[in-house]
Amino acid sequence: MKKPSALSAPKRAMGSYTSAMARGGLRLTPQRRHVYEVLMDKRDHPTATEVFLRAQKRMPSISLATVYNCLETMVGNGLVKAVHVDREPTRFCANLREHGHFHCTECGHVEDIEFSQNRGKSWKLPAGFVVAQSDVTLRGVCSSCGSDPVKTTQQFQS
Numbered sequence: 001m002k003k004p005s006a007l008s009a010p011k012r013a014m015g016s017y018t019s020a021m022a023r024g025g026l027r028l029t030p031q032r033r034h035v036y037e038v039l040m041d042k043r044d045h046p047t048a049t050e051v052f053l054r055a056q057k058r059m060p061s062i063s064l065a066t067v068y069n070c071l072e073t074m075v076g077n078g079l080v081k082a083v084h085v086d087r088e089p090t091r092f093c094a095n096l097r098e099h100g101h102f103h104c105t106e107c108g109h110v111e112d113i114e115f116s117q118n119r120g121k122s123w124k125l126p127a128g129f130v131v132a133q134s135d136v137t138l139r140g141v142c143s144s145c146g147s148d149p150v151k152t153t154q155q156f157q158s
Contacts, residue, residue, distance in 0.1 A: 017079060026073060034059050035070040036079065045083055045091040045101070045110040085110060085137060100136030106145035113138065 017036050021028050038054045039046070046054070052067040071092055074080045083091040085103045093101075095112050102111045115136075125131070 031066050032070045039094045043094050047089040102138045104142035109142050
C-alpha cells in the first residue's frame with residue numbers, strides 16, 4: 001500500500017494563505033490569490049511594481065492599486081513580510097522563517113540569509129529587554145558584482 005505523499009510546497013503555501021485569510025475574516029478573492037501566487041512563484045523580494053507587472057501577465061485586468069491593497073492585506077495578516085532597504089521602494093518577502101537579508105549595494109539584489117543557531121545569544125541586550133521582532137540587513141557586494149573586476153576595482157579605488 002502506498003503512503004500518501006506529503007503536500008508540495010505550493011499546496012502548503014496555498015493552505016497557509018487560505019488559513020490566514022480566513023483567520024483575518026477576509027474574502028479569498030481571485031486577485032489576492034493571484035498576487036500571493038506571484039510572490040510564491042519567484043521568491044526574489046520584488047517591489048509592488050514588479051509584483052504588478054508579473055501579475056498582469058496572467059491577469060491583465062488587475063490594477064496597480066489592487067496589487068498594493070493585496071500586498072498590504074497580506075503583510076497585515078502575516079502572509080508575507082515587508083522588507084525595507086534604505087530609501088528604496090518596499091520589497092516583499094514570502095519567506096516567513098526567521099531570517100535576515102543581504103542587500104548588494106552595486107546591483108540592488110536582495111537575498112535571504114539564514115541565521116546561525118546561536119543568533120539569540122549573540123546580542124547583548126540591557127537587562128529586562130525582550131526582542132519582539134528583528135530586522136537584520138547586511139550590505140555589501142554580491143558574488144556576481146564581486147566577480148566583476150571592473151566593478152571591484154572601481155569600488156576599492158573610491
